[in-house]
Amino acid sequence: MKIIEKFKEIFKYRHMLTTLVKQDINGRYKGSIFGFLWTLLNPLFMLVIYSVVFKFVFKNNIEHYPIYLFIMLMPWNAFNSMLMVGTTCVSNNASIIKKVYFPREVLPLSVIISYTIQYCFSLIVTIVAILVSGVGLSWFALMLPLVMLVQVAFAFALILVLSAINVYVRDVQYMMTPILMIWMYASPILYDISMVPEKWQSLYKMNPMVTILTGYKDLLYNKQLPDFHSLGIVFGISLVLCVIGWLIFNKLQRRFAEEV
Amino acid sequence: MAKKSNDIAISVKNVTKEFTVYEDKSYFLKEKIGHLGRNKKRKHVVLRDINLDIKRGQSVALIGVNGCGKSTLLKLLNQIIYPEKGKIEINGKVSSMIELGAGFNTDFTGRENIYFNASMYGLGKKDVDPIIDQIIEFSELGDFIETPVRTYSSGMYMRLAFSIAVNVQADILLIDEILAVGDAHFQQKCLEKMKELKAQGKTMVFVSHNISQVKSFCDRAVWIKEGNMVMDGTVDDVTDKYLKEQGVI
Numbered sequence: 288m289k290i291i292e293k294f295k296e297i298f299k300y301r302h303m304l305t306t307l308v309k310q311d312i313n314g315r316y317k318g319s320i321f322g323f324l325w326t327l328l329n330p331l332f333m334l335v336i337y338s339v340v341f342k343f344v345f346k347n348n349i350e351h352y353p354i355y356l357f358i359m360l361m362p363w364n365a366f367n368s369m370l371m372v373g374t375t376c377v378s379n380n381a382s383i384i385k386k387v388y389f390p391r392e393v394l395p396l397s398v399i400i401s402y403t404i405q406y407c408f409s410l411i412v413t414i415v416a417i418l419v420s421g422v423g424l425s426w427f428a429l430m431l432p433l434v435m436l437v438q439v440a441f442a443f444a445l446i447l448v449l450s451a452i453n454v455y456v457r458d459v460q461y462m463m464t465p466i467l468m469i470w471m472y473a474s475p476i477l478y479d480i481s482m483v484p485e486k487w488q489s490l491y492k493m494n495p496m497v498t499i500l501t502g503y504k505d506l507l508y509n510k511q512l513p514d515f516h517s518l519g520i521v522f523g524i525s526l527v528l529c530v531i532g533w534l535i536f537n538k539l540q541r542r543f544a545e546e547v
Numbered sequence: 548m549a550k551k552s553n554d555i556a557i558s559v560k561n562v563t564k565e566f567t568v569y570e571d572k573s574y575f576l577k578e579k580i581g582h583l584g585r586n587k588k589r590k591h592v593v594l595r596d597i598n599l600d601i602k603r604g605q606s607v608a609l610i611g612v613n614g615c616g617k618s619t620l621l622k623l624l625n626q627i628i629y630p631e632k633g634k635i636e637i638n639g640k641v642s643s644m645i646e647l648g649a650g651f652n653t654d655f656t657g658r659e660n661i662y663f664n665a666s667m668y669g670l671g672k673k674d675v676d677p678i679i680d681q682i683i684e685f686s687e688l689g690d691f692i693e694t695p696v697r698t699y700s701s702g703m704y705m706r707l708a709f710s711i712a713v714n715v716q717a718d719i720l721l722i723d724e725i726l727a728v729g730d731a732h733f734q735q736k737c738l739e740k741m742k743e744l745k746a747q748g749k750t751m752v753f754v755s756h757n758i759s760q761v762k763s764f765c766d767r768a769v770w771i772k773e774g775n776m777v778m779d780g781t782v783d784d785v786t787d788k789y790l791k792e793q794g795v796i
């Protein structure tokens with residue numbers, strides 16, 4: 288099986304993968320005084336701003352709104368960055384693609400891993416905020432890796448296709464900004480899912496990010512079991528998409544070095 | 548790599564490579580659509596029906612004038628690009644020196660880039676640690692190894708790339724016209740190192756215009772002319788014919 292061979296090969300190049308992830312995380316804040324601390328400081332500042340703005344300026348009826356927003360926005364930000372950076376991960380690495388052989392899948396994989404780690408750091412701030420605000424943490428939070436896995440599988444499938452097509456048609460990377468903005472408003476981040484009108488609900492729930500983000504909300508905000516049925520369906524679809532995405536990626540990667 | 552029953556390191560069978568030449572390369576959708584119908588691209592055959600078997604431990608030179616397809620063949624051997632027709636089989640771990648600097652991240656220091664570059668050859672930190680001093684010493688970069696690669700001169704860049712490529716314990720080395728950059732002293736050192744690797748039984752494919760270097764180093768030469776293999780034989784026979792046709796001797 289070609290896929291099993293590919294897994295073996297990627298395992299051989301695991302050192303490249305770890306080096307790329309390290310470079311990305313260290314390199315992002317290279318030359319700054321706080322360095323890696325920014326990974327924690329950025330979400331912290333965001334949280335402070337939300338708490339102030341939504342307490343005094345915009346009022347709404349979601350309880351602990353800043354915390355709710357924070358719980359939902361952090362995984363969305365990770366997803367957003369995965370797709371934005373992931374789309375250009377092949378075309379921006381022309382210099383190594385033209386000169387060295389390596390399984391090209393290492394590039395999208397490194398983006399996924401790097402932003403998953405980044406999300407884990409923002410989770411530290413999230414959990415502290417949950418405890419301090421009085422929302423309180425439950426044991427259900429331990430199931431977070433399951434929801435994250437669904438999100439990662441879904442994002443990886445999309446990145447495989449987007450990064451490969453972007454090599455040939457650079458419009459993809461510019462289309463991502465508006466698409467992700469629409470997508471964000473079509474997901475329950477700034478508002479609660481119950482605010483969506485009844486007749487639109489079934490259409491609204493076709494968006495896989497609704498299921499995934501609701502998973503985060505169940506575990507961290509509602510403190511209850513997530514909807515494993517829906518998550519399972521999204522995970523299954525994501526795995527199928529990963530295989531299709533890889534087939535497309537694999538077909539297109541033959542001419543990467545000529546096109547980048 | 549497991550030892551195969553035969554001792555062929557590189558096998559190239561009926562390989563044809565075409566490039567699509569765009570008269571006006573379009574990266575954007577609007578341009579791509581605009582170009583539909585108008586015949587703005589054409590096929591250019593770079594290599595035509597190449598057959599080549601290279602045995603383990605052989606050193607082969609690819610010679611020919613600029614643009615004849617030598618470097619393309621080397622890239623095909625390195626699996627950076629793929630042939631339109633034919634098959635290439637490689638038995639063993641490949642390390643390559645194709646164009647300058649095998650993908651350095653220029654914001655990182657020389658030392659960091661050694662780890663990065665070696666990781667692309669499948670070496671982890673544990674594998675690099677015992678050989679890093681050897682690599683740095685060979686590169687003669689001294690204290691510059693701790694400064695970002697973007698501050699390097701092209702000679703320093705190439706010295707670092709070469710030092711890594713020859714120290715990652717590959718079975719097959721692919722070297723493209725690289726020695727031209729270093730000064731005479733370093734060129735000499737590289738040649739010595741390559742002879743040493745040859746003595747260890749490594750397979751090498753070498754693209755060069757420096758015929759005396761080729762003669763001193765390779766056993767076999769392959770002459771490529773306009774994408775066709777016109778001659779394959781001992782280094783003396785092939786280089787003599789080649790130079791004669793060039794009108795040099």
